[in-house]
Amino acid sequence: MLKDESKFVKRLQSKKQKESAFSELIDLYQERLYWHIRKIVLTHENANDVLQNTFIRVVRSIEGFKSQSSLSTWMYRIAYNESIRFLEKNRRNISVSEEQLNSSLVSELVGDQYFNGEEANLLLHNVLLKLPENERHIFNMKYYDDLKFREISELINMKEGTVKSIYYKAVKFIENNIVKVQLSVKSKV
Amino acid sequence: MKKNKSILNLDNARLEKKHKEDLGLSVPASYFENSKEELLKLALSKDKQPKSKLLTMNFIWIAAASVIIVLSVGFLSKYYFNSQMSIPKIVSDTLNPVKQELLTLKSTNIENEILVSSLFIADEEIDSYLDEVFIDGAIEIE
Numbered sequence: 001m002l003k004d005e006s007k008f009v010k011r012l013q014s015k016k017q018k019e020s021a022f023s024e025l026i027d028l029y030q031e032r033l034y035w036h037i038r039k040i041v042l043t044h045e046n047a048n049d050v051l052q053n054t055f056i057r058v059v060r061s062i063e064g065f066k067s068q069s070s071l072s073t074w075m076y077r078i079a080y081n082e083s084i085r086f087l088e089k090n091r092r093n094i095s096v097s098e099e100q101l102n103s104s105l106v107s108e109l110v111g112d113q114y115f116n117g118e119e120a121n122l123l124l125h126n127v128l129l130k131l132p133e134n135e136r137h138i139f140n141m142k143y144y145d146d147l148k149f150r151e152i153s154e155l156i157n158m159k160e161g162t163v164k165s166i167y168y169k170a171v172k173f174i175e176n177n178i179v180k181v182q183l184s185v186k187s188k189v
Numbered sequence: 190m191k192k193n194k195s196i197l198n199l200d201n202a203r204l205e206k207k208h209k210e211d212l213g214l215s216v217p218a219s220y221f222e223n224s225k226e227e228l229l230k231l232a233l234s235k236d237k238q239p240k241s242k243l244l245t246m247n248f249i250w251i252a253a254a255s256v257i258i259v260l261s262v263g264f265l266s267k268y269y270f271n272s273q274m275s276i277p278k279i280v281s282d283t284l285n286p287v288k289q290e291l292l293t294l295k296s297t298n299i300e301n302e303i304l305v306s307s308l309f310i311a312d313e314e315i316d317s318y319l320d321e322v323f324i325d326g327a328i329e330i331e
Contacts (some may be wrong), residue, residue: 019233026225031201034221035208043263046225052231059232092312117213124212144207146200 005071012062013038022059029072032145033079036168039140040083042125054079073155076147080137080155102129111184127177131170138163139170248318251310262296 011021033054038047057078065074091101104123109115117125128136134156140157141147149167153160208214 018236019229022233023225023229028220028230030225030228031204031221034216035204035214038214039212040206042214043328044214051224052228055232057236059236089316104305113216114208114215116215121211121213144211146204 006067009062009065009067011070013065015168018059025058026055031090032072033075034143036076036081036141036145037079038135039144040080042109045112046108047088050082053082053086054074057082070133070155073151074139076155105129123178124174127174130177131173135166135170135173138166139174143171248310248314251306254306257304258299262299291324 008021008024011017012025014021030051034047034051037050037054038044041047041050044116054075058075061078065071069077087101087105091098106122107124112121128139131139137156138152141152142149147155149160149163153163154157156163293294
Protein backbone atom coordinates (compact mmCIF):
# COMPACT_ATOMS: atom_id res chain seq x y z
CA MET A 1 0.00 0.00 0.00
CA LEU A 2 2.91 2.34 0.72
CA LYS A 3 5.60 2.96 -1.85
CA ASP A 4 8.51 2.88 0.54
CA GLU A 5 7.19 1.25 3.63
CA SER A 6 10.51 0.48 5.29
CA LYS A 7 11.51 4.17 5.26
CA PHE A 8 8.12 5.09 6.64
CA VAL A 9 8.43 2.50 9.42
CA LYS A 10 11.87 3.88 10.32
CA ARG A 11 10.33 7.35 10.64
CA LEU A 12 7.60 5.94 12.89
CA GLN A 13 10.27 4.31 15.04
CA SER A 14 12.53 7.36 15.27
CA LYS A 15 11.94 9.66 18.22
CA LYS A 16 12.41 12.85 16.19
CA GLN A 17 10.09 12.01 13.30
CA LYS A 18 7.56 9.94 15.16
CA GLU A 19 4.95 12.67 15.50
CA SER A 20 4.86 13.70 11.84
CA ALA A 21 5.01 10.09 10.65
CA PHE A 22 2.24 9.13 12.99
CA SER A 23 0.09 11.97 11.70
CA GLU A 24 0.53 10.54 8.17
CA LEU A 25 -0.23 7.07 9.44
CA ILE A 26 -3.56 8.29 10.84
CA ASP A 27 -4.37 9.96 7.49
CA LEU A 28 -3.69 6.71 5.70
CA TYR A 29 -5.40 4.18 7.90
CA GLN A 30 -7.87 5.91 10.20
CA GLU A 31 -10.94 5.48 8.00
CA ARG A 32 -10.21 1.95 6.83
CA LEU A 33 -9.57 0.76 10.38
CA TYR A 34 -12.63 2.60 11.66
CA TRP A 35 -14.94 0.76 9.24
CA HIS A 36 -13.21 -2.51 9.94
CA ILE A 37 -13.83 -2.04 13.66
CA ARG A 38 -17.33 -0.61 13.25
CA LYS A 39 -18.58 -3.78 11.60
CA ILE A 40 -17.45 -5.78 14.62
CA VAL A 41 -18.62 -3.55 17.47
CA LEU A 42 -21.47 -1.93 15.47
CA THR A 43 -22.07 1.37 17.32
CA HIS A 44 -20.14 4.54 16.55
CA GLU A 45 -19.24 5.21 20.17
CA ASN A 46 -17.73 1.76 20.66
CA ALA A 47 -15.91 1.96 17.32
CA ASN A 48 -14.42 5.29 18.34
CA ASP A 49 -13.13 3.80 21.63
CA VAL A 50 -11.65 0.76 19.91
CA LEU A 51 -10.03 2.92 17.21
CA GLN A 52 -8.30 4.94 19.92
CA ASN A 53 -7.10 1.77 21.66
CA THR A 54 -5.82 0.48 18.34
CA PHE A 55 -3.70 3.55 17.63
CA ILE A 56 -2.42 3.60 21.21
CA ARG A 57 -1.28 0.01 20.83
CA VAL A 58 0.25 0.76 17.43
CA VAL A 59 2.29 3.66 18.77
CA ARG A 60 3.41 1.64 21.80
CA SER A 61 4.40 -1.41 19.76
CA ILE A 62 5.86 0.18 16.63
CA GLU A 63 9.40 -0.12 17.96
CA GLY A 64 9.04 -3.91 17.96
CA PHE A 65 7.64 -4.00 14.40
CA LYS A 66 10.10 -5.99 12.29
CA SER A 67 8.38 -5.74 8.87
CA GLN A 68 7.74 -9.48 8.69
CA SER A 69 4.29 -8.54 7.43
CA SER A 70 3.13 -5.32 5.81
CA LEU A 71 2.28 -2.40 8.05
CA SER A 72 -1.37 -2.49 6.99
CA THR A 73 -1.70 -6.22 7.79
CA TRP A 74 -0.15 -5.63 11.19
CA MET A 75 -2.51 -2.74 11.92
CA TYR A 76 -5.60 -4.63 10.77
CA ARG A 77 -4.57 -7.48 13.07
CA ILE A 78 -4.26 -5.11 16.02
CA ALA A 79 -7.63 -3.51 15.19
CA TYR A 80 -9.30 -6.90 15.00
CA ASN A 81 -7.74 -8.08 18.28
CA GLU A 82 -8.76 -4.86 20.03
CA SER A 83 -12.35 -5.20 18.76
CA ILE A 84 -12.64 -8.80 19.92
CA ARG A 85 -11.10 -7.92 23.27
CA PHE A 86 -13.62 -5.09 23.66
CA LEU A 87 -16.54 -7.45 22.99
CA GLU A 88 -15.12 -10.11 25.30
CA LYS A 89 -14.77 -7.58 28.09
CA ASN A 90 -18.39 -6.49 27.63
CA ARG A 91 -19.56 -10.07 27.57
CA ARG A 92 -17.70 -10.86 30.79
CA ASN A 93 -19.05 -7.75 32.52
CA ILE A 94 -22.65 -8.73 31.90
CA SER A 95 -21.97 -12.51 31.63
CA VAL A 96 -24.07 -13.41 28.61
CA SER A 97 -23.76 -16.02 25.89
CA GLU A 98 -22.51 -15.15 22.40
CA GLU A 99 -26.05 -15.28 21.05
CA GLN A 100 -27.30 -12.89 23.73
CA LEU A 101 -24.35 -10.61 23.10
CA ASN A 102 -25.16 -10.51 19.38
CA SER A 103 -28.78 -9.60 19.99
CA SER A 104 -27.74 -6.92 22.48
CA LEU A 105 -25.31 -5.56 19.85
CA VAL A 106 -28.19 -5.25 17.38
CA SER A 107 -30.44 -3.50 19.90
CA GLU A 108 -27.58 -1.14 20.77
CA LEU A 109 -27.17 -0.46 17.07
CA VAL A 110 -30.86 0.36 16.67
CA GLY A 111 -30.48 2.92 19.45
CA ASP A 112 -27.33 4.39 17.94
CA GLN A 113 -27.91 7.85 16.50
CA TYR A 114 -25.41 7.04 13.75
CA PHE A 115 -27.40 4.12 12.46
CA ASN A 116 -29.70 5.29 9.69
CA GLY A 117 -30.64 1.91 8.42
CA GLU A 118 -34.00 0.56 7.44
CA GLU A 119 -35.48 -2.89 7.90
CA ALA A 120 -33.39 -4.35 5.08
CA ASN A 121 -30.15 -3.11 6.67
CA LEU A 122 -31.11 -4.58 10.03
CA LEU A 123 -31.96 -7.84 8.33
CA LEU A 124 -28.47 -7.97 6.84
CA HIS A 125 -26.90 -7.27 10.26
CA ASN A 126 -28.93 -10.08 11.82
CA VAL A 127 -27.95 -12.53 9.10
CA LEU A 128 -24.28 -11.53 9.36
CA LEU A 129 -24.36 -12.10 13.11
CA LYS A 130 -25.65 -15.62 12.54
CA LEU A 131 -22.43 -16.51 10.72
CA PRO A 132 -19.63 -18.15 12.73
CA GLU A 133 -17.11 -15.50 13.78
CA ASN A 134 -14.33 -16.43 11.35
CA GLU A 135 -16.73 -16.63 8.38
CA ARG A 136 -18.24 -13.24 9.24
CA HIS A 137 -14.79 -11.76 9.62
CA ILE A 138 -13.59 -13.10 6.27
CA PHE A 139 -16.79 -11.98 4.51
CA ASN A 140 -16.51 -8.46 5.96
CA MET A 141 -12.86 -8.10 5.02
CA LYS A 142 -13.45 -9.21 1.45
CA TYR A 143 -16.81 -7.67 0.70
CA TYR A 144 -16.74 -4.43 2.69
CA ASP A 145 -13.06 -3.71 3.35
CA ASP A 146 -12.07 -4.64 -0.22
CA LEU A 147 -9.07 -6.65 0.93
CA LYS A 148 -7.56 -9.21 -1.43
CA PHE A 149 -7.73 -12.92 -0.60
CA ARG A 150 -3.95 -12.93 -0.31
CA GLU A 151 -4.06 -10.07 2.22
CA ILE A 152 -6.77 -11.80 4.26
CA SER A 153 -4.88 -15.08 4.32
CA GLU A 154 -1.78 -13.28 5.55
CA LEU A 155 -3.80 -11.44 8.16
CA ILE A 156 -5.43 -14.47 9.73
CA ASN A 157 -2.70 -17.02 8.97
CA MET A 158 -4.86 -19.21 6.78
CA LYS A 159 -4.27 -20.68 3.33
CA GLU A 160 -5.61 -18.55 0.49
CA GLY A 161 -7.69 -21.45 -0.84
CA THR A 162 -9.32 -21.97 2.56
CA VAL A 163 -10.11 -18.26 2.82
CA LYS A 164 -11.76 -18.35 -0.62
CA SER A 165 -13.92 -21.38 0.21
CA ILE A 166 -14.99 -19.86 3.54
CA TYR A 167 -15.91 -16.61 1.77
CA TYR A 168 -18.07 -18.34 -0.85
CA LYS A 169 -19.71 -20.45 1.86
CA ALA A 170 -20.54 -17.25 3.76
CA VAL A 171 -21.93 -15.58 0.62
CA LYS A 172 -24.20 -18.58 0.01
CA PHE A 173 -25.37 -18.54 3.64
CA ILE A 174 -26.23 -14.84 3.45
CA GLU A 175 -28.09 -15.20 0.15
CA ASN A 176 -30.11 -18.18 1.42
CA ASN A 177 -30.97 -16.56 4.73
CA ILE A 178 -31.98 -13.24 3.26
CA VAL A 179 -34.27 -14.98 0.79
CA LYS A 180 -35.75 -17.12 3.60
CA VAL A 181 -36.47 -14.14 5.85
CA GLN A 182 -37.92 -12.09 2.99
CA LEU A 183 -40.23 -14.97 2.06
CA SER A 184 -41.45 -15.37 5.63
CA VAL A 185 -42.09 -11.60 5.86
CA LYS A 186 -44.06 -11.70 2.59
CA SER A 187 -46.18 -14.65 3.72
CA LYS A 188 -47.10 -12.78 6.93
CA VAL A 189 -48.25 -9.78 4.84
CA MET B 190 3.32 9.08 -0.98
CA LYS B 191 0.90 11.76 -2.19
CA LYS B 192 -0.26 9.54 -5.04
CA ASN B 193 -0.96 6.70 -2.62
CA LYS B 194 -2.85 8.99 -0.34
CA SER B 195 -5.23 10.15 -3.05
CA ILE B 196 -5.97 6.57 -4.05
CA LEU B 197 -6.68 5.77 -0.43
CA ASN B 198 -9.01 8.76 -0.17
CA LEU B 199 -10.96 7.52 -3.18
CA ASP B 200 -11.24 4.14 -1.53
CA ASN B 201 -12.35 5.79 1.68
CA ALA B 202 -15.23 7.55 -0.04
CA ARG B 203 -16.32 4.26 -1.57
CA LEU B 204 -15.99 2.51 1.77
CA GLU B 205 -18.18 5.08 3.48
CA LYS B 206 -20.84 4.83 0.77
CA LYS B 207 -20.88 1.04 0.90
CA HIS B 208 -21.27 0.95 4.67
CA LYS B 209 -23.99 3.56 4.58
CA GLU B 210 -26.04 1.98 1.83
CA ASP B 211 -25.72 -1.69 2.79
CA LEU B 212 -25.44 -1.53 6.53
CA GLY B 213 -26.97 1.83 7.40
CA LEU B 214 -23.84 2.90 9.28
CA SER B 215 -22.87 6.55 9.36
CA VAL B 216 -20.50 8.84 11.24
CA PRO B 217 -20.87 12.36 12.68
CA ALA B 218 -20.13 15.20 10.26
CA SER B 219 -16.36 15.79 9.84
CA TYR B 220 -15.70 12.96 12.28
CA PHE B 221 -12.47 11.79 10.65
CA GLU B 222 -11.03 15.30 10.37
CA ASN B 223 -11.80 16.06 14.00
CA SER B 224 -10.75 12.76 15.47
CA LYS B 225 -7.34 12.85 13.81
CA GLU B 226 -6.00 15.47 16.23
CA GLU B 227 -7.53 13.66 19.18
CA LEU B 228 -6.02 10.33 18.13
CA LEU B 229 -2.62 11.86 17.61
CA LYS B 230 -2.63 13.60 20.98
CA LEU B 231 -3.93 10.59 22.86
CA ALA B 232 -1.69 7.97 21.28
CA LEU B 233 1.49 10.04 21.62
CA SER B 234 0.73 10.97 25.23
CA LYS B 235 0.16 7.28 26.11
CA ASP B 236 3.41 6.44 24.36
CA LYS B 237 5.29 8.73 26.75
CA GLN B 238 3.75 7.10 29.84
CA PRO B 239 5.92 4.35 31.32
CA LYS B 240 4.30 0.94 31.44
CA SER B 241 3.02 -0.03 34.87
CA LYS B 242 5.72 -2.06 36.59
CA LEU B 243 3.75 -2.26 39.84
CA LEU B 244 1.21 -4.64 38.40
CA THR B 245 3.90 -6.85 36.96
CA MET B 246 5.71 -6.87 40.32
CA ASN B 247 2.53 -7.93 42.18
CA PHE B 248 1.98 -10.76 39.81
CA ILE B 249 5.60 -11.86 40.02
CA TRP B 250 5.47 -11.93 43.82
CA ILE B 251 2.32 -14.02 43.82
CA ALA B 252 3.74 -16.42 41.25
CA ALA B 253 7.00 -16.71 43.25
CA ALA B 254 5.07 -17.36 46.49
CA SER B 255 3.06 -20.12 44.77
CA VAL B 256 6.24 -21.77 43.50
CA ILE B 257 7.80 -21.66 46.98
CA ILE B 258 4.68 -23.23 48.51
CA VAL B 259 4.65 -26.01 45.94
CA LEU B 260 8.36 -26.71 46.49
CA SER B 261 7.90 -26.72 50.27
CA VAL B 262 5.11 -29.25 49.97
CA GLY B 263 7.40 -31.44 47.89
CA PHE B 264 10.23 -31.10 50.38
CA LEU B 265 8.03 -31.71 53.43
CA SER B 266 6.41 -34.76 51.96
CA LYS B 267 9.84 -36.17 51.16
CA TYR B 268 10.96 -35.49 54.75
CA TYR B 269 7.89 -37.22 56.16
CA PHE B 270 8.45 -40.30 54.04
CA ASN B 271 12.15 -40.44 54.98
CA SER B 272 11.46 -40.17 58.72
CA GLN B 273 8.88 -42.86 58.34
CA MET B 274 11.57 -45.27 57.12
CA SER B 275 13.26 -45.25 60.56
CA ILE B 276 10.09 -46.23 62.43
CA PRO B 277 9.76 -49.94 63.17
CA LYS B 278 7.44 -51.68 60.76
CA ILE B 279 4.86 -52.62 63.35
CA VAL B 280 4.54 -48.98 64.47
CA SER B 281 4.53 -47.60 60.94
CA ASP B 282 1.64 -49.89 60.04
CA THR B 283 -0.52 -48.08 62.55
CA LEU B 284 1.00 -44.64 61.88
CA ASN B 285 0.78 -44.76 58.10
CA PRO B 286 -2.94 -44.25 57.66
CA VAL B 287 -2.92 -41.35 60.16
CA LYS B 288 0.07 -39.61 58.51
CA GLN B 289 -1.27 -40.10 55.03
CA GLU B 290 -4.49 -38.50 56.08
CA LEU B 291 -2.68 -35.57 57.70
CA LEU B 292 -0.56 -35.03 54.60
CA THR B 293 -3.58 -35.05 52.32
CA LEU B 294 -5.32 -32.63 54.62
CA LYS B 295 -2.28 -30.34 54.66
CA SER B 296 -1.86 -30.28 50.88
CA THR B 297 -5.59 -29.65 50.45
CA ASN B 298 -5.27 -26.70 52.82
CA ILE B 299 -2.35 -25.29 50.84
CA GLU B 300 -4.22 -25.75 47.60
CA ASN B 301 -7.16 -23.91 49.11
CA GLU B 302 -4.90 -21.10 50.30
CA ILE B 303 -3.55 -20.64 46.77
CA LEU B 304 -7.04 -20.61 45.36
CA VAL B 305 -8.26 -18.13 47.97
CA SER B 306 -5.29 -15.80 47.46
CA SER B 307 -5.89 -15.87 43.70
CA LEU B 308 -9.38 -14.50 44.39
CA PHE B 309 -7.85 -11.30 45.69
CA ILE B 310 -6.46 -10.42 42.27
CA ALA B 311 -9.04 -8.54 40.26
CA ASP B 312 -9.88 -9.80 36.76
CA GLU B 313 -8.89 -6.40 35.36
CA GLU B 314 -5.43 -6.69 36.96
CA ILE B 315 -4.88 -10.08 35.41
CA ASP B 316 -6.26 -8.81 32.08
CA SER B 317 -3.99 -5.82 31.95
CA TYR B 318 -1.01 -7.92 33.08
CA LEU B 319 -1.69 -10.39 30.30
CA ASP B 320 -2.15 -7.48 27.85
CA GLU B 321 1.15 -5.95 28.86
CA VAL B 322 3.18 -9.14 28.86
CA PHE B 323 1.63 -11.51 26.33
CA ILE B 324 -0.18 -9.33 23.77
CA ASP B 325 2.52 -6.68 23.65
CA GLY B 326 5.03 -9.52 23.47
CA ALA B 327 3.15 -11.18 20.63
CA ILE B 328 2.94 -7.90 18.73
CA GLU B 329 6.63 -7.35 19.26
CA ILE B 330 7.43 -10.82 17.92
CA GLU B 331 4.92 -10.27 15.06
